[in-house]
Amino acid sequence: MSTIDIMVFLAYIIGIAVFGGSFFKNNKSSSSYTIGNNDIPGWVVTMSIFATFVSSISYLALPGNAFLSNWNAFAFSLSLPIASLIAVKFFVPLYRKINSPSAYTYMEQRFGPWARLYVSLCYLLTQLMRIGTILYLLALTLNAIAGWDIPAIIIITGVVVAIYSMLGGISAVLWTDAIQGIILIVGAIVCVVYILLNMPEGPSQVFNLATANDKFSLGSFSLSLTDSTFWVVLIYGIFINLQNYGIDQNYVQRYMASKSDKAAQRSALVGGLIYVPVSALFLFIGTALFAYYDSAANLPLELQDPSKSDRVFPYFIVNALPEGLSGLLVASIFAAGMSTISTSFNSSATVFLTDYYNKYFKSNATDKEGMKVLYISSAIISILGILIAIAMINVKSALDAWWGLASIFSGGMLGLFLLGVVSKSKNVKGAIIGTVAGILVIIWLSLSDILFGEGSLGSSFHTYLTIVFGTIVIFLVGFLISILFNRKDGETLTVDDNS
Structure with missing residues (x-):
């Protein structure tokens, strides 16, 4: 310069x-x-x-x-x-x-x-x-x-x-x-x-x-x-x-x-x-x-x-x-x-x-x-x-590893937020189970090559889709389990004041 x-x-x-x-x-x-x-x-x-x-x-x-x-x-x-x-x-x-x-x-x-x-x-x-x-x-x-x-x-x-x-x-x-x-x-x-x-x-x-x-x-x-x-x-x-x-x-x-x-x-x-x-x-x-x-x-x-x-x-x-x-x-x-x-x-x-x-x-x-x-x-x-x-x-390898974990965290954040916005239920069990399920899916997609080798089902999807699938799983699992628990407990779904 x-x-x-x-x-x-x-x-x-x-x-x-x-x-x-x-x-x-x-x-x-x-x-x-x-x-x-x-x-x-x-x-x-x-x-x-x-x-x-x-x-x-x-x-x-x-x-x-x-x-x-x-x-x-x-x-x-x-x-x-x-x-x-x-x-x-x-x-x-x-x-x-x-x-x-x-x-x-x-x-x-x-x-x-x-x-x-x-x-x-x-x-x-x-x-x-x-x-x-x-x-x-x-x-x-x-x-x-x-x-x-x-x-x-x-x-x-x-x-x-x-x-x-x-x-x-x-x-x-x-x-x-x-x-x-x-x-x-x-x-x-x-x-x-x-x-x-x-x-x-x-x-x-x-x-x-x-x-x-x-x-x-x-x-x-x-x-x-x-x-x-x-x-x-x-x-x-x-x-x-x-x-x-x-x-x-x-x-x-x-x-x-x-x-x-x-x-x-x-x-x-x-x-x-x-x-x-x-x-x-x-x-x-x-x-x-x-x-x-x-x-x-x-x-x-x-x-x-x-x-x-x-x-x-x-x-x-x-x-x-x-x-x-x-x-x-x-x-x-x-x-x-x-x-x-x-x-x-x-x-x-x-x-x-x-x-x-x-x-x-x-x-x-x-x-x-x-x-x-x-x-x-x-x-x-x-x-x-x-x-x-x-x-x-x-330590460039640590950077790559961390961004893999960051994608896991971000997927959980978005899925939980969407569940809160769309769901009429305030069932905590559904939210927790949905979040855990979504994070497990994201981990599977992110580490599929390492855990199961190239050519496995998880590695067949483009990495961009990891957050997409993870978020969808969190939302769907959380939503369905919330409905299941509410019906099991005999509760009526009502719109939350903050939703």
Whole structure:
């Protein structure tokens, strides 16, 4: 990176930190820290929801996938309108009615304290790994571009995000998310324009080469459950995004930070829909890079390996873009990652205060005590996230193993939530048995190759379908057993006040 690039990048980092920290004066209570003061504009919440969707993973992985293959990943984006509409109609009004900073208060209302404890613990564990993973990926990217030390990048990035998210609370998170969302969109547009204007035969050459190589394909439309077909990715996207909108604390806090029910619904809908064209923009960058280089043979040998396709975009940034633009694009990648990390810091601290401290330690804590807990828990979470990121430098197999466990947890979370929303029964036995059954199915699908060898029934399904099958089993088993127990006990099914 040139001196100008470094200056642009550092200006972004310092500017975001100072801007986020300036919201310190708004945090007069634990409530203002977690859900704001009812003064955050709707467009800020909308852009924050969008920025939560986009991480540095998608900023690098989507161009890499399109460069290597086609637009099959866009089927995931096409699931968002479906999930957004369901969220607007059912999920947002539900959480606004409950009026709790925590997404998991609802779980206790439906199935008791065990459900709240289980789901919130799963959330905290997955957020820690999410923080560590993104910090690690950001460090890898900057190391490849600028050659800076990976542990140093992880520590500095983690500390900067922790400081402004702790000082500014949810207001800082939402406003910086909005700014970062704009930066990453601008960076992507600039990149596309530069590639199109620098094609030897003009912009049309990108479309000609892409069409000739079937790069705009959405994948196979067959009904196979083994391959990454259009339908498999679409269904997977629906379930993942229902999980995001329905049980993810990151999104629920944004519903609660909105000024009104209508504002929350509008932000949930528009914030999700913005991701559709932006993801298409990311995919187009990968397609344009394929045309720009004409073939992978023109890339350095280390980037011709298909497993390293995610590095193509950073390679282009540092080797092809002029001074200044490279710094802007690196800032865009960090914008995507930092917005996700700051959200995880704030939401995890909120869960710790609401679902643990106020529940099991001191229910009548003062605002001063609540703020102290939020600051301490945010600091602990940031330190743990940094340590996990540093551990990932050498322990990559542990990362793969953990994400297998994370998929197990997330499947249980979504299935239990859907059971609570749809079922009219409050039978705890049904919920517990359904959750256990679903988790066993997810474990079977996830570890089938290891336990039973290749070619077993479990290994015949695409990995994307693991959460789909697991969630369906939790819901169906829980629902049917609840009906069975209620009939056995002679109870009449009634609609729960909170369902």
